[in-house]
Amino acid sequence: MPGKPGQSDGVQQDRLSNISQATKVKPKRWAKRYRTEIAASASSVFSTFFAFPLDSVKTRMQTYKYDNFADCVRETYRTERWRGFFRGVTAPLASVTLVRTISFSVYQRSKYSYAEWFKRNFGLDPLVHVNTPGTYPTFSTIACFGAAGATAGSFITLVACPFELTKLSAQVSVLMAERNKHSLSDPNPSKMVREVAASYQNKGTFKTAMNIVKYRGILGLYSGFNLHLLRDTLGTAIYFMTYESSKQLLTAYRRDRSPTNPFAVVVAGGLCGVVSWALIYPIDSAKSIYQRNCLTICKGEKVRKAPKIQFFNKRMYRGLGVSMGRSCVVNAIFFSSFEFIKKQVNSLED
Secondary structure: OOOOOOHHHHHHHHHHHHHHHHHHHHHHHHHHHOHHHHHHHHHHHHHHHHHHHHHHHHHHHHHOOOOOHHHHHHHHHHHHHHHHHHOOOHHHHHHHHHHHHHHHHHHHHHHHHHHHHHHHHHOOOHHHHHOOOOOOOOHHHHHHHHHHHHHHHHHHHHHHHHHHHHHHHHHHHHHHHHHHHOOOOOOOOOHHHHHHHHHOOOOOHHHHHHHHHHHHOHHHHHOOHHHHHHHHHHHHHHHHHHHHHHHHHHHHHOOOOOOOOHHHHHHHHHHHHHHHHHHHHHHHHHHHHHHHHHOOOOOOOOOOOOOOOOOOOHHHHOOHHHHHHHHHHHHHHHHHHHHHHHHHHHOOOO
């Protein structure tokens, strides 16, 4: 029998309401599932652009000689104006966002895998310990975070190396062209060397990458890969160990029950950037110098060996203060934004 007038309309409205509710719930569930990736990508864009001028100055000081930070800033502004400080910003905006998103995703999954291994073999769960109010770091928690960080760092090098090479090229392209015109070590550099150095000047990210492939072949995009792999594996392990352990220490010391206390997050974020750079900086300097040398060499030609990684050589620490300051600011901003966005996503109701 047909229903009462209006009954079918009511059923139809209920169905539409249920469909509408379901479409609202799915994006929320998706956001919660990928909250780490969402928070990492959004925070990366903001923090990378904000601190890019400091990164540019750091690279210039590593690869060419300046008296000090102020001298580098003055000379860059005099010759290239404000554009010089943001030269090559497109590559890291894309690459850092992609790399950080992948890195945090790999780190998160690795962290749980290593925690499970500790639980299975030693009967203790590092992550349960960390999230218990009032506890302090232990060997198992530090080892878990360090191993997960090293895994993430080694994994992302495959993605990051070409992007970082094009960024470095953009940052020092003007200097490469000028210094090869007036080289002290070689007063008469070959025409090809001058052409190669000049070809990177004032080019966008894509054209820079194409030039590298043209002169060095497709593997040229991975120039300095071994040094990059070493830097990122060690650096990312130290980075996450310092962040997670510092945050736990500060939270326990302040007797705060929330593991994402804003004060602890800001301090731990800034500290992890400073500590990781301080310990791996000579590796980064060797990588930057070697990659710069590769950019003025054609395919088939021999590249000068990378300088030795010397932890007690003052030359290998040029630009360290800038890098540490930049990293402190970037990571304090990044982790504050990261934890805030994650918390907001977690608070969404299904």
